[in-house]
Amino acid sequence: MSQAVLNPLLQYSQHDLPGGNRCRIKWDLRQPPCSSAQLIEPDQALSDTELAQHATHPPLNTLQIICGVLPFEWPIIAQNPTGVTIADVLQAIHQNVMVQIKQNEYDALSLKQRNRIAQIFDTRWRASLEPRTIWSFGVLRVDCLLNHSIFAGLTMTIEGTDACIVSLRRVN
Structure with a gap:
């Protein structure tokens, strides 16, 4: 089984992108996903077309998102029978941390x-x-992140799984 590849908008980068970001999406988890923006146009929200893109290739119906910063195992699962989208990922993370x-x-x-x-x-x-x-x-769970509430991208886990790790960075 080949590993799914993340959509470039969601991918964590080891290299600094503009503004010190590590991902092409600029988003504070304390805000709703509709406030997310693409780094190249940070004042403009992600378009419906961008949000509707599949989160992975090939598309997965379920994507488990692991957050090692949270003090407890609060499962984050993005699901979509037609393939998990970027919107599904952001919504799953937001819904989880706003509990x-x-x-x-x-x-x-x-x-x-x-x-x-x-x-x-x-x-x-x-x-x-x-x-x-x-x-x-x-x-709320988001308070447990302390000052690490800026989305910094996803990284797929080992081959053959439908899981990825979310990276976060500090609020400036």
Whole structure:
């Protein structure tokens, strides 16, 4: 079985691209996928045509996305019976990180981790246009990423799998 190859828009690069990015998509996971932009035109959202492109070649119906930065194994699965698209990938990641963490998960974190996450949460809800609403949702998984919420691309795992690793970078 040959390994699927990622769409160039999603691929992580070891080399700096403009703006210090590592991927051709510029996107902060704290924002909805519709806010993502192509690096060559960062002020213009990805087009519907770009979002509809298959995430891999050949197209896969399921793509598991692994995020080693999150403190728990919260599975990220992008699915599409006609082939996972770039939009499916971004949506799967966003939906996963915008989930409130459970009390037992929060309690399992070290005091240092909880304090750092609480600072990120405080900054997020206070900067919001609707602080009370955001505060009422509580700590989200995205807060556990601390300042690493910028999408830096995907890398396929070993041959024969339908999994890839998401890379993130710090917010400037």
